[in-house]
Amino acid sequence: MFKKITIQADERGLLFDKGSYVRKLMPGTYRLSSWSQSTVVVLNIARPFVVDGKDLQLFLHDDDLVRELHIVRVQDHEYVLHYEDGQFRQLLKPGTYAFWNMFKKHTFLHTDTRQPELSAEVDRSVVPKLAAYVQPYEIASYESGFLFYDHVLQRELPPGKYYFWRGSVSVMVKTIDLRQQQMDLIGQEMMTEDKVTLRINFVCQYKIVNPLRALEMKSFDEQIRIQLQLLLREYVGTLKLDDLLKRKQDAASFVLSRLHEQEEAFGVQFLSAGVKDVVLPGDMKEILNTVLLAEKKAQANLITRREETASTRSLLNTAKLMDENETLFRLKELEFLEKICEKIGSISLTGGGDLLERLNSLVGEKRRASN
Structure with missing residues (x-):
């Protein structure tokens, strides 16, 4: 009795005998006796070379197998960006990896985390896919930044966005606001x-x-x-x-x-x-308010006396002018008579004589009667 095993064109087989790797099997059909302790693991060459439960080092002594593999070793201080046919595939952490090199072109970008800042070689379009491994810092147009590695100042950073690997080196960016x-x-x-x-x-x-x-x-x-x-x-x-x-x-x-x-x-x-x-203080406010009130009262009294003096001087000047000018005196009399007549409803005069002289005599009689 035989066990039939078929390996497709996009596959490779790994032959094991009693759990130990023997050799690689190319595409084709194979028959293993049913009582044999041999087993075959079939792998798809479009996927990474991974055998469950087996360490990669177990297969690296097979030169025929290694020729079809791309072996990548990632050091403890490294992250490696894996690209397939020019497109970003994954980030590789420290360890050893193997990829089939037939159907797809694999390229790898090694980055040293001891120099935490992402180099220009790392396309910024893939940074969002690296969020768990990258810490971003943004410096505004009105700021100046300072970069520290393990609390040691490295350099001043102009405005912009910066990315750093999360690794063994502690990264810190301090910003200073340059606005008023x-x-x-x-x-x-x-x-x-x-x-x-x-x-x-x-x-x-x-x-x-x-x-x-x-x-x-x-x-x-x-x-x-x-x-x-x-x-x-x-x-x-x-x-x-x-x-x-x-x-x-x-x-x-x-x-x-x-x-x-x-x-x-x-x-x-x-x-x-x-x-x-x-x-x-409250008590000082009261004292100053009292002083201010007294000052304002004194100013008001001064203004009042100044106005009274000016009014008296004006009356004196008017009296002098009327004393020197008979016509002006008569005009002033008419002005006073006009004001008196405005407050009287009606005036009856009999007899002849000048109207102004009769009004004057009437006003004079009223004054003597009041006296």
């Missing part, structure tokens, strides 16, 4: 020269011009904040409250000029600064 930034000091308690405690809201705009210097400083933002606080305290501490309120805008000029002296040390350019608010 604003720092607010809110409710900073300070004491003036005359021992008045108040709170100041201060603002400062700046931009980083030396990102490496900013990166080298620990707690960069906090150091700038502390410097602002110290300079502001220095200014406020030399002025009395009244002087500070009058010259609070000068605080910005003082602080900004002192900050310019430290631009190189911080690696920044300070653009502007200013006092937003000066918040006084």
